[in-house]
Amino acid sequence: MTESTYRIQGATGEWEVVIGLEVHAQVTSNSKLFSGAATEFGAEPNAQVSLVDAAMPGMLPVPNRECIRQAVRTGMAIDAQINKWSRFDRKNYFYADLPQGYQISQLYHPLVGEGSLTIDADEKAGLPEAKVIGIERIHVEQDAGKLMHDQHPTMSYVDLNRSGVALMEIVSRPDMRSPAEAGAYVAKLRQILRYVGSCDGNMDQGSMRCDVNVSVRKPGDEFGTRTETKNVNSVRFVMATIEHEAARQVDVLESGGKIVQETRLFDPGTGTTRSMRSKEDAHDYRYFPDPDLLPLVLDDAFLEDCRNSLPELPDAKRARYEGDLGLSTYNASVLTADVETARWFERLLGETATAQGKQPADVAKQAANWLISELFGALNKLGKSLEESPVSPASGAELLALVGKGTISGSIAKQVLEKMLETGDGANAIVEREGLKQESDTGAIEAKVEEILAANADKVEQYRGGKQALFGFFVGQTMKAMQGKGNPQVVNEILKTKLG
Amino acid sequence: MSVDTATVAKIASLARIKLGEGEAAAMVPELNGILAWVDQLGEVDVTGVEPMTAVIPNTLRLRDDVIDADPLTGGGIRDKVLANAPAAEHGFFGVPKVIE
Amino acid sequence: MTDLNSSGLTDLGVAAIRSGVASGDFTAVEVAEAFNANVAAAQDALNAFIVATPDRAIEAAQAVDAKRAKGEALGKMAGVPIGMKDLFATVGVQTTAASHILEGFTPQYESTVSAKLWDAGAGMLGKLNLDQFAMGSSNETSYFGNVVSPWRRNDGGNAPLAPGGSSGGSSAAIAARLCPAATGTDTGGSIRQPAAFTGITGIKPTYGRCSRWGVVAFASSLDQAGPMARDVTDCAIMLEAMAGFDPKDSTSLNLPVPEWEKGLNADLSGKGVGIPREYRMDGMDADVAKSWDDGIAWLKDAGATIVDVSLPHTKYALPAYYIIAPAEASSNLARYDGVRYGLRDLPDGSNLQDMYAATRAAGFGAEVRRRILIGTYVLSAGFYDAYYTQAQKVRTLIARDFAQAFEQCDVILAPTAPSAAFALGENTEDPLKMYLNDVFAVPASLAGLPAMSVPAGLNREGLPLGLQIIGKAFDEQGVLNAGLAIEQRANFTARPGKWW
Numbered sequence A: 001m002t003e004s005t006y007r008i009q010g011a012t013g014e015w016e017v018v019i020g021l022e023v024h025a026q027v028t029s030n031s032k033l034f035s036g037a038a039t040e041f042g043a044e045p046n047a048q049v050s051l052v053d054a055a056m057p058g059m060l061p062v063p064n065r066e067c068i069r070q071a072v073r074t075g076m077a078i079d080a081q082i083n084k085w086s087r088f089d090r091k092n093y094f095y096a097d098l099p100q101g102y103q104i105s106q107l108y109h110p111l112v113g114e115g116s117l118t119i120d121a122d123e124k125a126g127l128p129e130a131k132v133i134g135i136e137r138i139h140v141e142q143d144a145g146k147l148m149h150d151q152h153p154t155m156s157y158v159d160l161n162r163s164g165v166a167l168m169e170i171v172s173r174p175d176m177r178s179p180a181e182a183g184a185y186v187a188k189l190r191q192i193l194r195y196v197g198s199c200d201g202n203m204d205q206g207s208m209r210c211d212v213n214v215s216v217r218k219p220g221d222e223f224g225t226r227t228e229t230k231n232v233n234s235v236r237f238v239m240a241t242i243e244h245e246a247a248r249q250v251d252v253l254e255s256g257g258k259i260v261q262e263t264r265l266f267d268p269g270t271g272t273t274r275s276m277r278s279k280e281d282a283h284d285y286r287y288f289p290d291p292d293l294l295p296l297v298l299d300d301a302f303l304e305d306c307r308n309s310l311p312e313l314p315d316a317k318r319a320r321y322e323g324d325l326g327l328s329t330y331n332a333s334v335l336t337a338d339v340e341t342a343r344w345f346e347r348l349l350g351e352t353a354t355a356q357g358k359q360p361a362d363v364a365k366q367a368a369n370w371l372i373s374e375l376f377g378a379l380n381k382l383g384k385s386l387e388e389s390p391v392s393p394a395s396g397a398e399l400l401a402l403v404g405k406g407t408i409s410g411s412i413a414k415q416v417l418e419k420m421l422e423t424g425d426g427a428n429a430i431v432e433r434e435g436l437k438q439e440s441d442t443g444a445i446e447a448k449v450e451e452i453l454a455a456n457a458d459k460v461e462q463y464r465g466g467k468q469a470l471f472g473f474f475v476g477q478t479m480k481a482m483q484g485k486g487n488p489q490v491v492n493e494i495l496k497t498k499l500g
Numbered sequence B: 001m002s003v004d005t006a007t008v009a010k011i012a013s014l015a016r017i018k019l020g021e022g023e024a025a026a027m028v029p030e031l032n033g034i035l036a037w038v039d040q041l042g043e044v045d046v047t048g049v050e051p052m053t054a055v056i057p058n059t060l061r062l063r064d065d066v067i068d069a070d071p072l073t074g075g076g077i078r079d080k081v082l083a084n085a086p087a088a089e090h091g092f093f094g095v096p097k098v099i100e
Numbered sequence C: 001m002t003d004l005n006s007s008g009l010t011d012l013g014v015a016a017i018r019s020g021v022a023s024g025d026f027t028a029v030e031v032a033e034a035f036n037a038n039v040a041a042a043q044d045a046l047n048a049f050i051v052a053t054p055d056r057a058i059e060a061a062q063a064v065d066a067k068r069a070k071g072e073a074l075g076k077m078a079g080v081p082i083g084m085k086d087l088f089a090t091v092g093v094q095t096t097a098a099s100h101i102l103e104g105f106t107p108q109y110e111s112t113v114s115a116k117l118w119d120a121g122a123g124m125l126g127k128l129n130l131d132q133f134a135m136g137s138s139n140e141t142s143y144f145g146n147v148v149s150p151w152r153r154n155d156g157g158n159a160p161l162a163p164g165g166s167s168g169g170s171s172a173a174i175a176a177r178l179c180p181a182a183t184g185t186d187t188g189g190s191i192r193q194p195a196a197f198t199g200i201t202g203i204k205p206t207y208g209r210c211s212r213w214g215v216v217a218f219a220s221s222l223d224q225a226g227p228m229a230r231d232v233t234d235c236a237i238m239l240e241a242m243a244g245f246d247p248k249d250s251t252s253l254n255l256p257v258p259e260w261e262k263g264l265n266a267d268l269s270g271k272g273v274g275i276p277r278e279y280r281m282d283g284m285d286a287d288v289a290k291s292w293d294d295g296i297a298w299l300k301d302a303g304a305t306i307v308d309v310s311l312p313h314t315k316y317a318l319p320a321y322y323i324i325a326p327a328e329a330s331s332n333l334a335r336y337d338g339v340r341y342g343l344r345d346l347p348d349g350s351n352l353q354d355m356y357a358a359t360r361a362a363g364f365g366a367e368v369r370r371r372i373l374i375g376t377y378v379l380s381a382g383f384y385d386a387y388y389t390q391a392q393k394v395r396t397l398i399a400r401d402f403a404q405a406f407e408q409c410d411v412i413l414a415p416t417a418p419s420a421a422f423a424l425g426e427n428t429e430d431p432l433k434m435y436l437n438d439v440f441a442v443p444a445s446l447a448g449l450p451a452m453s454v455p456a457g458l459n460r461e462g463l464p465l466g467l468q469i470i471g472k473a474f475d476e477q478g479v480l481n482a483g484l485a486i487e488q489r490a491n492f493t494a495r496p497g498k499w500w
């Protein structure tokens, strides 16, 4: 493992930044962790709140199996140890978004233990090599409600819709050494969660939030005192938080100050962090096992079921795309970056192979290239995502089959795709209607070639005199005369013969 | 172990119970009496003994992930949730303004 | 219709009322009216109720009478009006836990136990007074004033006596014929000790038999509801109506409810009764010691074999309890914060955290504040292991003591309390002295075992003494049967002279 070379240049020399991340990921479930209220985003205030979530006197928690299952599957996806015996603890503190006066969480015996994930090399992003980041644990806990401060001059408003929604807290080791590594870690984690289906990864809706722990030290020194910047909700902001916070800490230390272990807040407007006054008072969470809940004991059948339901994960998929399908490293990583893209590609691949009566491996490059360089580009122009694509994998395959069978050329295919996106019609129908079929009839092509050669006698002479580069000119002229429908191979052959 | 006035004040602040003038000091002997008495637990040899987790052997049941399966523990009952609120406005609970 | 005057009706217990209503000797409405009248007449003197609900009692009675008229099947508690400890949430009826902080709180939900009782045909006479948040052994910590026991010493003085606690409203009301039965809750003796003080019967079932859903929590791992009535049979009937699996309570036992009433059998041939030697403490009250010896003789007479057993960690039960119960309480009571329900104290210019502190200072009584502070302290950083973990280990040893004793016997016989009722005010100066009242009751609570108190006789002051039977987990039947054997031989017919 090569050490990251990311360094902060201070007045007293170089500093290294040490980063650990606690990612809160909302578990995908219909109902809350301990109550039957819905979890859906965007409901009216307090519309999705049960008596349990509002902590009415005498209310009790009953855990949701799906939340436990998703956390276990997530643990398995990062090769973590799954603890068959775990327990819920109470974290006690007072805040208006915390109705019980405690959060049910797991401190002493988390559901998921030690695991790891690998962030990939990415030269452009400043990651020369792949790196394994340790994950200390994943525990399951309740989300808090939401406070609104802008609705009333003297009051804050409390909405408990989020209160009690299940979160996985995924705690990394302090293994990251640059903003780029942290960014890549969050992106990779998000990718895995979306593959597993345990979290939708919608960072803008708060489904994934990062607590960013940052400290700085002179390379080789002990860890410094860290600060924790709470609830940072995008990869970009995570990186900005680290950049700002590390620079701030270096400034403080170099001017003779000390870093205070504290909770901070990132302000996206200014790109800076500031101390969080409201959570400043001495933390003493008085964790103890929640006496309303019994130990959570998982049996082998449950674990087996979790394992069997795991999909192919991104690293494995990418390796398969490269190995079995023969895709380039770049294409394989683009296609596996998001679970939805991979899903779309695999449907396209299947349909394409069927349509052309070939093995998937034989059409994989064609499908991958078309998806990445044609469809993505076209959708991008339309401002649409792949999920919103008017062209389905099946109709994409129909188009690719026309190319594969030589019915249309690659350049005609581009026009057909544009028409498909415009009209929603199928490729066959468009080609038929617009008469875009490729001309492979040698007689017709010969006639056109003769016309072109006759009209450009001077150039023919130059060519024969040694200016071989003119060959492309004749191809272009012929194709143009045939409105692009000439079979390029046949055109080439005939031109070669005629030009001698 | 025993507490002093400052400790009592700190505990009361953690527990969010306001103590008036002199109240913390008055509680010191009271709490120390109780603490001195519970300290006898230290005599017990607990080597190899696990702390109790479930008083009656029983393991945690998990419920199905169904919205509002039981109306008593489901959502969609905003009026009931807000019915006893000291300050409820526009469907929210109101609290003194918090500066984060 | 009936030749029983109303005082005759209020002398009847659960079984007698149920059968009288079923056979048409009198109507449920007549019974409800008779008890309503007693409740109203005694309120000023005894203060047993926080709110009376005569209309609810009448409505339930009318429903039973109507059912009977139509020939429909009647429930286990049909026509029996009862008192409901004000720790159980009752829809539309103020539920306070005898605290100022919940004054005026009107639940929008019904506790599982109370709902089961109404389903079984019982009616509600009112919400019974108790020690605030069930913390106390004399009913002197209620925000709504002390409950006064109907009993008086035979010394000619009129010193008002404690009805025991925390279910002091329940015990006083039953002893004074304000209701034939009532719900109680027992965290560390709160059913058994008040039953003993007032010459009635009460059983705390195995932890998990009765749902805690909708019961204001004191200490979750200890709280257990149970019936209080005038005899063993009535307790058996009412416990059947209260108990049962509740999926809303994660600690609820998923077991069928036995037919305890049918199973009653005072023949103890072949049964072993354990006498724990550690309960015979130095300086034991002579009358208490004598009643214990009486109990031993009665059970022998019923066919049981008496065996000497040892519960070596008995002396540590109370200190362990006074760590565990306050620790859980400090967290359970964090929800009373003035945000969602109950009292809000918002002094001028106060912020959220000031509001919490002011509300909780004003809303909680002295004993509740004391226990919250103790509980907060023992859970706080640096003390958790020394106090809480140590106490939970000792608790394991206490449970183990019982398990070992039960290898030699079927039930354990001991006094319920170390003394008869004391005068109000007698023990309020010294919290420790008050706590010692539960020295015999607390071990069974810590071990989650079923335990009951039955009247054994009067002491030399003319006050009732109770005997306690502790059973194996799930063996309420064994406890009830031994209780019945004592009841048949103790022949306890004494009742307080009516002075109110």
Ligand SMILES: [Mg+2]
Pocket: A022, A211, A228
């Ligand atoms: Mg954190």
Ligand SMILES: [Zn+2]
Pocket: A024, A141, A169
């Ligand atoms: Zn967390």
